[in-house]
Amino acid sequence: MSKDGNHSAKKSTLDQFPDVTRDYAIMARYVRMRQPDGGLSPPESLHSTISRLRRGDEYLVQISKVDEDGMAICRIMTKADLLKQKKDKERMQQEHKKSLKQSVPKQIELNWAIGPNDLEHKMTQMKGFIKDGKKVEVVLASKKRQRQATPEEGQEVLRKVKEKLAEADAIEIKEMQGGEVGKHTVLTIRKKGFE
Secondary structure, rough: OOOOOOOOOOOOHHHHOOOEEEEHHHOOOEEEEEEEOOOOOOOOOOOHHHHOOOOOOOEEEOOOOOOOEEEEEEEEEEEHHHHHHHHHHHHHHHHHHHHHHHOOOOOEEEEEOOOOHHHHHHHHHHHHHHHOOOOOEEEEEEEOOOOOOOOHHHHHHHHHHHHHHHHEEEOOOOOOOOOOOOEEEEEEEEEEEEE
């Protein structure tokens, strides 16, 4: 029971499907029913269509906007159909979110003059992202007001990054942008088999 004791605590069907226009919430005088073969039934009044439903088991659901003649295309659905439709929609949204997350690369920023401990920490991060199947962009750049790397130091950092790529079973999926020590350089990588 709810706080006031008058209504059950269980959500009504209407509460469970707020984005579904159905029954008397349909703002059309006449409806045409979507047939199993994809065709449409002849127009009939909304009221007479609803009166034939098994109340509590079946619902008249609007599947198109009301046209200029005041008619909507509808179909009869059970609560189970509505629940399945809702779950399918939620699953599709989650899959879409997941695919967007995976398509946006994780970015690891490195200074050409990075210290060995910091580099090891960043490479551990990179390996974790690669292991999870994520695309990774390793960005090497010089930072203003910080010590500039010698060409030898820069080459050593790049060599270690590529060495860690091999250890992580990753490959470059785009040609390296830049590559000159001290200049902005981007390596785009992903685990083998995820290209």
